[in-house]
Amino acid sequence: MKEIRLIIASDSVGETAELVTKACISQFNLLNNVIDTIRLPYIETTENIDEVINLAKEQESIVVYTLVKPNIRKYMFEQLQVNNIKNVDIMGPLMSLLVETLNEHPLNEPGIVHKLDEDYFKKIEAIEFAVKYDDGRDVRGLSKADIILIGVSRTSKTPLSQYLAHKRYKVMNVPLVPEVDPPEQLFEIDPAKCIALKINPTKLNKIRVERLAQLGLKNDANYAKDDRIHEELAYFNTIVDRIGCQVIDVSNKAIEETANEIIKIISKNEQ
Template identity: 80%
Template sequence: MDEIRLIIASDSVGETAELVTKACTSQFNQLGNALETIRLPYIETPENIDEVIAIAREQRSIVIYTLVRPDIRKYMKEQLEQYGLKHVDIMGPLMAELTNELNESPLNEPGVVHKLDEDYFKKIEAIEFAVKYDDGRDPRGLPKADIVLIGVSRTSKTPLSQYLAHKRFKVMNVPLVPEVDPPDQLFEIDAAKCIALKIDPTKLNAIRKARLTQLGLNDDANYAQDRRILEELEYFEKIVSRIGCPVIDVSNKAIEETANEIIKIITTNNRYDY
């Protein structure tokens, strides 16, 4: 079947819409790998909505949104209908019914449910940190991170960063590529908060070929060649040996399993207050 793309847009972090979406999509076995979901948080202005619409039009996505402010929600609906995009408004209909039933205007404040939740703010801070410092974008994040993940491409660094962020850890991930020297700061920070993600070359080859196919590219590209993979893994071992950090083999582990192992290592080594 053709790939189904979903965009989750929210004026907060999008947890509500994502939970509803997961509950719905889990009821359809045939979706499998044909489902692609992206979450776009903090949609607060017409300009933000225009960006959502542009992505939805380009990818022919279904837009699922939770927008509290009526003016922003109205603009979203108008733009979606103007371009004939499929969409689901999760909060709007119920808020309208409650307004009529209670004869009371809603607060129209995004994120009220989490307003006084200190743990929630820690989580959001960690999520924003993971996004800002994803893929080694800014080495200045290394000293600030609770956890630094290093590994070659397709070792689940980004998904792990997001998963751990939801556990309130500030995570930065750094890709290791032979042609690009890692930032100097990587060798200056405490090695105890670094985790190297190791993977079996055969497993990595299969993952990369599947990724190339998913992107509509030829699976015999250099990116998925055995020679290239062995070169990258040899470089990985060289960097890890220099840092002297713990190593986790992610070859046959689920994200949750790897994340739990990382948390155990970090809390033991750093006495992190988790």
Template identity: 80%
Template sequence: MDEIRLIIASDSVGETAELVTKACTSQFNQFGKALDTVRLPYIETHENVDEVISIAKEQQSIVIYTLVKPAIRKYMKEQLEENQLKHVDIMGPLMTILTEELNEQPLNEPGMVHKLDEDYFKKIEAIEFAVKYDDGRDPRGLTKADIVLIGVSRTSKTPLSQYLAHKRYKVMNVPLVPEVDPPELLFNIDPAKCIALKIDPEKLNAIRKERLVQLGLNDDASYAQDQRIHEELAYFEKVVSRIDCPVIDVSNKAIEETANEIIKIVTSRRSSKS
């Protein structure tokens, strides 16, 4: 045979089977023989399997398949054996072993790898978004964000943004400082996606003093003085009342606890609007 024909049959797009096939064929010099590979995706019915068998018989092809639905996989195997066609079931044997070892039935849903990939890329996109729009750098992020965090300095806005990004939420945070007006767009976006982070003045004072010490600065700087803190918190209340958004007290909460509360609020408010 001057040409070896391979059919890659899958109930999804067939990338998994093609990658395995390429990994195997790359180990051979082929000695002048050509490899003709055809991918046949979305094999989901008996009729689809019959088409694969017909093509394989006509071309005397080797069939490499990844089928997760047991009934279709069983029918494929039966037809291949009946027609004495060479074949490789890439997923079936391992699925059987895992079912026994895990004592759990598989989902049997085609395309799960690509769903996982999509989920991964959404997470990366959310993380990049949080970095890009951290600390109110670009007001244009307000319309694109899933969640907008508002608060004075040292209310965990940045770590919360990153934590929520790992949950695939695009988060922008906006610092509130009396001397700087927040972007006007903040008052025009949907308040349902805004969350204000409140903190106890004494707790904030302790956090800021500790931060100054970490930076090698004097802890009696105006940044950590009671008068300044009360001034900032009063400004915070003014802005929040204008936006009319939910407020979470983060004084004694862990990042995870606050994040879960944010997700619940945002989810419930969206549901009530739909």
């Protein structure tokens, strides 16, 4: 039985090199061979490389490496050649080709791909949060949210929540209806993270009439009547005054415009 040893060396966690190595290994019938792999992460100094070289010589290992910083990669290459150690530089050749093609120097910062992954998962988490706490479904979201949107029906609370979630903000929205008291926790949270969405009654009437038409209902429903709309907006003002939060008029704004205004307010408050 032949034993093959591999050392995976990286200036980050080494996941990239290990995935490539495993993909290659999977293409071979290993019934009569044993492949032993060791991952050595955070190889950042020449001393670290010397340790890799000594281990590779001692175990007669193949070295698979991903090193971003040019001086460290160069030292690794030189030591591998001097000691006649079999090796594969996974990132080096492509990095050199990209430098030549793009005529641009790389950032040379280890671990960036994992930062990008972290950013992606943060966005997914924010989207899931917006869905879970849409329409004030669970008051526990109030303490966890980065942004809380309040407003009467048809003020774009849900689409705004989703748009802001794609910007990695955890957003909860709470509808304001005169017949239903908002959760008491709404008056206990930091008003700096609460944004009230104001709308012109004429504009709201038009939006609601269109919504009723989409649902196949007559436009004389109480939902779209002027008296009802003014009642809801008066209630909205009462709640806003009690919370003391900032108000944005969304009457003639696109979702993107309102979202950008919200982000500016939240960012300023955080500072």
